[in-house]
Structure formats: C-alpha cells, structure tokens
Amino acid sequence: MFDVIVVGARCAGSPVAMLLARRGHRVLMVDRSSFPSDAVSTHYIHQSGLARLQAWGLLDEVIDAKTPAIRTMNYANHGIPLVGFADPIDGIDAVYCPRRVVLDEILVNAARRAGVEVLEQFTVSDLVFADGRVVGIRGREGDGPDREFRASVVVGADGFHSTVARKVGAELYNVRPAAGFTYYSYYSGLDWGLHHKTGFHEQWYGTWPTNDDLNMVAVICTRRQLKEFRQDPEARFLAVLDDVEPEMAQQLRDQGRREEPLRPMRYPDNYYRQSHGPGWALVGDAGYHKDPITGWGMTDAFLHGELLADRIHEGLSGARTMDDALADYVKVRDEETAPVYDYTTSVAELTLTPYLETVLGAISTSQEWTTKMLGIIAGGVEGYEIFAPDNLDRLYDDAGVPQHKRIYEPS
Ligand SMILES: Cc1cc2nc3c(=O)[nH]c(=O)nc-3n(C[C@H](O)[C@H](O)[C@H](O)COP(=O)(O)OP(=O)(O)OC[C@H]3O[C@@H](n4cnc5c(N)ncnc54)[C@H](O)[C@@H]3O)c2cc1C
Structure with a gap:
C-alpha cells in the first residue's frame, strides 16, 4: 500500500512524486515511457519555472548539461518589438531551454533519489475503486501480467489523453478551440539567441538555442492553413520565416543545417478539466492545457506540481481532510492561471486585438x-x-x- 501513486513521470508527475517522497511519504510513480526519452514539446522554461527547479536543487543539473543561458528576448508581435530581459526572479537572470530528453531524465532521477519507486514502461489501463473512491491503479509493465497497486491518492499526471481523467469521468470546462498547429526541428550552424515573432498573416516563428549546440526552430500557423501546409511542409516552413522575418529565412537557408526531421503537432483544444475527486487528482496537461505559444506548460506543471504536493501532504498528515485539500489545490490553480489562459488563447490566434x-x-x-x-x-x-x-x-x-x-x- 502506497500513500500516493503518480501516473506519468515528466514535468508534472516527477515533481509531485519527488516532493512527497522528500516529506517521507511512500510514493509509486509509473510511466509507459522509459527514460531518457523525448516528448513532442519544445522546451522554453520561464524564470518562474526555473526558480522551482532551483528551489528543488535541480537547476544546476540543467546548466551542467550544457544548456545555453539566454539573456536577451527578441519578441515581436505584428511589428511591435519587445526586446530586453525581465528582472531576475529569485536571482535567476537567464532562461534555459533544455531538451525534454535532458530535462525529463533529470526530473525522474531526482524523484528516484528522493525515494520514489519508479516503474518505467508500465501502462495504466484502469483504476481500482472502492466505496466510490479511487484506491489504486491497474496496468502492466511491457508485456507482463496485469498488476494492481493501491494508494490513498492517485495522481494523474498523464498528459492530454489522461487515462486517469477518462476512468474517473472528469469533465472539461472553459474549453476554447485550438487556434493552430506547429512544425519544429533542430538546426546546427546558427547563432541566433531567442526570437519569438508573430507576423501579419497569422504566422509565427520562434527559435532558441538548446543542448548540443543546436537551435530549435518552430513555426506556428492557424488551422485554416493546415491543409496547404501538409502538401509541402519543408517549403511552407521556410515560407513562414520568409513572411515573418525574411533575413532570418535567408540565414537559415545559407547557414542552417537541419539535423532532425520536422515534427508536426496539431494542438488539442485549450481546456480546464475537473481535477479532483475522492482519492484522485490531476496535474499538468491532464488537468489544464493551453496553446504552447506562451510556453507556460512546463512552468505551470512545476508550479502546480508543487502546489498539489503541498496539499496532498496536508491531507496525508491530517492537517485537513484530503478532499478539502484537493479542492483547494484546484481553486488556487484556476484562480492563478486565469490571466495567462486569457492572454495565451488570445495571442494564439496570431492576430492582435x-x-x-x-x-x-x-x-x-x-x-x-x-x-x-x-x-x-x-x-x-x-x-x-x-x-x-x-x-x-x-x-x-x-x-x-x-x-x-x-x-x-x-x-
Ligand atoms: C509542440 C509543443 C511545444 C511545446 N512547447 C513548450 C514550451 O516551449 N514550453 C513549455 O513550458 N511548454 C511547452 N509545451 C507544453 C508542454 O509540453 C506540456 O505542458 C508539458 O509537457 C506537460 O507536462 P505533463 O507532465 O503534464 O505531461 P506530459 O509531458 O505529456 O507527460 C505525460 C506522461 O504520462 C505518461 N502516460 C500517459 N498515459 C499513461 C498511461 N496510461 N500509463 C502510464 N503512463 C502514461 C506519458 O508516457 C508521459 O510520459 C509544448 C507542447 C507542445 C505540444
């Protein structure tokens, strides 16, 4: 019997598991992936997210992985530039954009070091219920036999298509249709720093340096352009840069060498999802997802992972009832995220109000x-x-x- 089982071991799951284990709770974390492994995601982490990594003693590991420091932001929206850098947050005066294959392994290892039992390649197929409460998970490791584990609380940190959410019947709310889609890849030969630019024709490109001396380069377009884009992604990718910033497009052609295939992603709708109930809670994209254009997914996963771990600790230690603690987690999450949700879903349209x-x-x-x-x-x-x-x-x-x-x- 565990105190907590966490399903999903990336940006949301690993922090919850790690922070609870550091407080002495018995935690099992399972993921159908094995680590290190990549995720379909770029990797911009805001200073406030990096501040959580620093507080947990993990930021140095990100820096030691030769993740470049970024100290100038080159933003532009419909020709309106914002260039500079935010004041330090908790002493953090740079932004780091580690690849997910780097970051997620750091997080899983930190959870393991804290005492979390980690099962990789374990797919959860069902939850165990008793008296109307979730009391455990059922699933299997690879091709192994079905196994069941029990806990006081099951946390679904299992992303957009959360199995935990589906099994408890969690409803979506405040849903807003997805605005667009992205294609991204990794290039050598560029010394570009960070650019985040929306042009005049519902097209955006972004780029930042990451591990292995590579620059991530991404484009985003609105959904109505998807059919045309799919007909020739390579050409359309460059055409977006041509449209938004022709000099950068020329540099990409002259100096850039693409090192990996283009990765497409059509975004799911933006949503909040009912994120707590008897014996269960959702965190990260499982409970709240918005367009990646503002790069808040991982930072929120860290912030809410910590918030949820605090509340579960209160429930487990008897400071308040678990149901009350989980309800408070969702209340705080929803209140604190409302402005970013509004801003993100507005700028994701790639038009400017x-x-x-x-x-x-x-x-x-x-x-x-x-x-x-x-x-x-x-x-x-x-x-x-x-x-x-x-x-x-x-x-x-x-x-x-x-x-x-x-x-x-x-x-
Ligand atoms: C194209 C793109 C670009 C993005 N760029 C950024 C960015 O620059 N900055 C940023 O902050 N955010 C970005 N995001 C958002 C960010 O990727 C997510 O918000 C973040 O990954 C959410 O973390 P998570 O831990 O909740 O879920 P995930 O990272 O999706 O992890 C879920 C985990 O659950 C596991 N899992 C799922 N189902 C099961 C099951 N049944 N059994 C066991 N395990 C299971 C999966 O294997 C996975 O490891 C981007 C997203 C996309 C799609």
Whole structure:
C-alpha cells in the first residue's frame, strides 16, 4: 500500500512524486515511457519555472548539461518589438531551454533519489475503486501480467489523453478551440539567441538555442492553413520565416543545417478539466492545457506540481481532510492561471486585438515598460502592474497615447 501513486513521470508527475517522497511519504510513480526519452514539446522554461527547479536543487543539473543561458528576448508581435530581459526572479537572470530528453531524465532521477519507486514502461489501463473512491491503479509493465497497486491518492499526471481523467469521468470546462498547429526541428550552424515573432498573416516563428549546440526552430500557423501546409511542409516552413522575418529565412537557408526531421503537432483544444475527486487528482496537461505559444506548460506543471504536493501532504498528515485539500489545490490553480489562459488563447490566434495592439505599442516605446512586460511573461511581475486601469493610464501618459486611442479592456 502506497500513500500516493503518480501516473506519468515528466514535468508534472516527477515533481509531485519527488516532493512527497522528500516529506517521507511512500510514493509509486509509473510511466509507459522509459527514460531518457523525448516528448513532442519544445522546451522554453520561464524564470518562474526555473526558480522551482532551483528551489528543488535541480537547476544546476540543467546548466551542467550544457544548456545555453539566454539573456536577451527578441519578441515581436505584428511589428511591435519587445526586446530586453525581465528582472531576475529569485536571482535567476537567464532562461534555459533544455531538451525534454535532458530535462525529463533529470526530473525522474531526482524523484528516484528522493525515494520514489519508479516503474518505467508500465501502462495504466484502469483504476481500482472502492466505496466510490479511487484506491489504486491497474496496468502492466511491457508485456507482463496485469498488476494492481493501491494508494490513498492517485495522481494523474498523464498528459492530454489522461487515462486517469477518462476512468474517473472528469469533465472539461472553459474549453476554447485550438487556434493552430506547429512544425519544429533542430538546426546546427546558427547563432541566433531567442526570437519569438508573430507576423501579419497569422504566422509565427520562434527559435532558441538548446543542448548540443543546436537551435530549435518552430513555426506556428492557424488551422485554416493546415491543409496547404501538409502538401509541402519543408517549403511552407521556410515560407513562414520568409513572411515573418525574411533575413532570418535567408540565414537559415545559407547557414542552417537541419539535423532532425520536422515534427508536426496539431494542438488539442485549450481546456480546464475537473481535477479532483475522492482519492484522485490531476496535474499538468491532464488537468489544464493551453496553446504552447506562451510556453507556460512546463512552468505551470512545476508550479502546480508543487502546489498539489503541498496539499496532498496536508491531507496525508491530517492537517485537513484530503478532499478539502484537493479542492483547494484546484481553486488556487484556476484562480492563478486565469490571466495567462486569457492572454495565451488570445495571442494564439496570431492576430492582435485592438486592445493588445494599443497596450503593446505603448509598452514598446519604453525600456522600463518593456522590462515590466517581459517580467509578466516570465512570471515575476503581476499582470495588474500593467493591465490595471490606473497603470494603463500611466503607461499611456508615458507613451503619449492620446485619450481617444486609449483602450482599457479586451473587447
Ligand atoms: C509542440 C509543443 C511545444 C511545446 N512547447 C513548450 C514550451 O516551449 N514550453 C513549455 O513550458 N511548454 C511547452 N509545451 C507544453 C508542454 O509540453 C506540456 O505542458 C508539458 O509537457 C506537460 O507536462 P505533463 O507532465 O503534464 O505531461 P506530459 O509531458 O505529456 O507527460 C505525460 C506522461 O504520462 C505518461 N502516460 C500517459 N498515459 C499513461 C498511461 N496510461 N500509463 C502510464 N503512463 C502514461 C506519458 O508516457 C508521459 O510520459 C509544448 C507542447 C507542445 C505540444
């Protein structure tokens, strides 16, 4: 009998398991993958996410894996630039973008070192119920026989297509249709730093340096372009860069060498999912997913992994009932993520609302406001510091925006 079973061992699952084991709880973590292994995901981690890795003693392992430090952000949205870097968060003055094959192994090993029992290549096929509560999992390791494990709480950290969510019948809410799709790959021969740019024709490209002296290069387009894109992905990939930033496209042709195949991903819809019930909870993409364009998936997985571990600890130690503790986890998660969810689902459309065009245009006229906006993006500055009406007025005054052009709320 375990205290907690965690299904899924990547950005959300490993931190939950590790943090609970460090507090003395008996934890089993299973994943149908084995590690090290890659995931379909790029790998931008915000400073606030890196701060969690630092607090857990894992950031040095990411840096030691020769993950390059990034200290300049080159953002642009419809020609409005935001260039600079956010103020340090918990002393972290750089961004690191480790490949998932690197990061996820660091996380799983840290969980194992903390005392978590880890079963790789174990696929969960069902949950065990008793008296209306989840009391365990059922599944098998590779081609082995069916096995059953029991615990006080089962955590589903098993991604979009969560088996745990399906088996408990967790409902989706606040669903917003997916805006687009991505293709990405890895290139040598580029010395580009980080760029994150949306053009005028519902097209985006992003790039950042990662391990092994490679640059990840990705494009995103809106769904209506998918059929055409699929007809010739190689050509369309370059055409997006041609459209958004022709000089970079030329450099890619002249100097870049693609080292891996292009990886496609059509995004699922954005959603929140009911994330707790008797004996179970969901964390990471299993419980809350939004378009990757703002790069908040892993940072949220860390933040909510820690939040959930704290609440489960309270439940296990008797400080409050487990049901109450899990309900509070979801309440806090939903309240804290609402602004990023709104911002992400808006910019994912790759168009710019008049509101954001006005606000971002004003921000870009000053380095001080740009640094503040980059701080919001990084998770170190509260959104109200720009977006509250009083602060918008100060911003508009500084930027000389006339009264009749000022917008205070998204339409
Ligand atoms: C194209 C793309 C680009 C992205 N770029 C970024 C980015 O730059 N920055 C960022 O922060 N986020 C990014 N994201 C989002 C990020 O990848 C996710 O938010 C993050 O991986 C969620 O972590 P997770 O642990 O919840 O789920 P996952 O990483 O999906 O892990 C789930 C795990 O559960 C296991 N599992 C599933 N079902 C079972 C089962 N039945 N039994 C056992 N194990 C099971 C899987 O094997 C897997 O290992 C991107 C996503 C995509 C698709």
